[in-house]
Amino acid sequence: MDAPEIRLIPVYLEDEILPGDGLLQKLNAALRHQKIALAGNDVIVIKHKIISKAEGRVVRLESVRPRKSAVSWGRRYHVDARVIELSLRESKRIVRQKNGVLITETHYGFVCANSGVDASNVDGGKSAVLLPENSDRSAARLRSQIKKAFGISVAVIVSDSFGRPWREGLTEVAIGVAGIQPLHDYRGERDPHGYKLRATTEAVADELACAAGLVCGKLSRTPVCIVRGFSGRRGRGSARDLVRKKNDLFR
Amino acid sequence: MDAPEIRLIPVYLEDEILPGDGLLQKLNAALRHQKIALAGNDVIVIKHKIISKAEGRVVRLESVRPRKSAVSWGRRYHVDARVIELSLRESKRIVRQKNGVLITETHYGFVCANSGVDASNVDGGKSAVLLPENSDRSAARLRSQIKKAFGISVAVIVSDSFGRPWREGLTEVAIGVAGIQPLHDYRGERDPHGYKLRATTEAVADELACAAGLVCGKLSRTPVCIVRGFSGRRGRGSARDLVRKKNDLFR
Numbered sequence: 001m002d003a004p005e006i007r008l009i010p011v012y013l014e015d016e017i018l019p020g021d022g023l024l025q026k027l028n029a030a031l032r033h034q035k036i037a038l039a040g041n042d043v044i045v046i047k048h049k050i051i052s053k054a055e056g057r058v059v060r061l062e063s064v065r066p067r068k069s070a071v072s073w074g075r076r077y078h079v080d081a082r083v084i085e086l087s088l089r090e091s092k093r094i095v096r097q098k099n100g101v102l103i104t105e106t107h108y109g110f111v112c113a114n115s116g117v118d119a120s121n122v123d124g125g126k127s128a129v130l131l132p133e134n135s136d137r138s139a140a141r142l143r144s145q146i147k148k149a150f151g152i153s154v155a156v157i158v159s160d161s162f163g164r165p166w167r168e169g170l171t172e173v174a175i176g177v178a179g180i181q182p183l184h185d186y187r188g189e190r191d192p193h194g195y196k197l198r199a200t201t202e203a204v205a206d207e208l209a210c211a212a213g214l215v216c217g218k219l220s221r222t223p224v225c226i227v228r229g230f231s232g233r234r235g236r237g238s239a240r241d242l243v244r245k246k247n248d249l250f251r
Numbered sequence: 252m253d254a255p256e257i258r259l260i261p262v263y264l265e266d267e268i269l270p271g272d273g274l275l276q277k278l279n280a281a282l283r284h285q286k287i288a289l290a291g292n293d294v295i296v297i298k299h300k301i302i303s304k305a306e307g308r309v310v311r312l313e314s315v316r317p318r319k320s321a322v323s324w325g326r327r328y329h330v331d332a333r334v335i336e337l338s339l340r341e342s343k344r345i346v347r348q349k350n351g352v353l354i355t356e357t358h359y360g361f362v363c364a365n366s367g368v369d370a371s372n373v374d375g376g377k378s379a380v381l382l383p384e385n386s387d388r389s390a391a392r393l394r395s396q397i398k399k400a401f402g403i404s405v406a407v408i409v410s411d412s413f414g415r416p417w418r419e420g421l422t423e424v425a426i427g428v429a430g431i432q433p434l435h436d437y438r439g440e441r442d443p444h445g446y447k448l449r450a451t452t453e454a455v456a457d458e459l460a461c462a463a464g465l466v467c468g469k470l471s472r473t474p475v476c477i478v479r480g481f482s483g484r485r486g487r488g489s490a491r492d493l494v495r496k497k498n499d500l501f502r
Contacts, residue, residue, distance in 0.1 A: 006259040006466055096500045111417040120451070124444040161453070165416050165501035166362040167493050169434045169454025173418070183420045186469050193375040200371065200469055202412070203420025210461035214481055215257055218437050218451055230465055242418050249347045250416035250501050
């Protein structure tokens, strides 16, 4: 039952990632440069932005023609109407739109601000990055590439920073998952006093993403973190398991 | 800019914590037993439950007489009416009450299920534990005790597991903070491409709590984690800084 120590190892990617780039090659070069060897129980947490870039999910803002409602919203709240336009295109539903905040449900199912569309850490504001179309597939692809290249079964988590109701600040969340169960369900298990837990499901994939967020800076080129020593359950899983489907009182 | 590696070191407390117990003594004994020496930049993340126990915030359920609405709610959703009664007493406002879920705002200001009242990890279901009355004060007290005893300035975070809208599972959050700024505000800073960040405030205290959650099991006696190597900003802070006060669309 006792958990061992965990290490959070940041991985620096010096090069900019461009559409069509092979992430595995970049990652491999960075690991060699830092003299890090991957291990079988590692969890690789990777910011979605470099995956989106490699997958070509980057849009030149000058090519975007915002609809009227996006223009007036942008004017009213001093935000780029073209980013709002992209956010609306990337959404299947608006959850809330008020006081300059646009919360949407993305086509893939996440509820977040602006459908995850963001112009930071791209090219100085000329382009915006979208979320991967299917971030579970992105995670699975990297996992299988690592397996092929190194013969090692790691878990992969693709992360983004989401805001949340009631609490200030963003925290990292898992938007893509491969090789790990994103939820640890303690329900039915008993605590050291014999009390049966009834409401305790832990979102370990989100906690892993948060842990990685502590070493992956917003202003530096450290978009990858290796979490080493985590004893959680391996197995199949999807970031969609983390999306609340029923009994959500705030949709 | 480059972040160093971070270590998450679990601390096992073999003994049960009882009302009036000195946390510092228990922690000190555990650290000696595990041969861990605290270091100046350590962040000590501690589950609120052992703090609540030491502070006597434990209520025998047989002493609680639930109000009528708690009884009918409990009957309807198969939950203990006495826990609901305590949750209502610990709240200043009900945020949502529907489908068996009771979301309240606590007197101290947190929005969470059942005001944080919980019967697990106490004594097998005979008693419930309340949140500390002022969990920032609890954090500050432990920090100053550690400073006095060891001459070392650590940061202390008191944590609990909260659910959240839109996403399944609980994650750890900071409900008490001392010696660290809980939010890192990147607004106005520039990314490597010169783009000025405008909406990026990171809830580092919550991410630290989540990281600790990876080694602090729900079923084992590891209620303390030392986060070593975190390079975030020290300074004054309160867990109340993490509570969204304005522009919350979901209250």
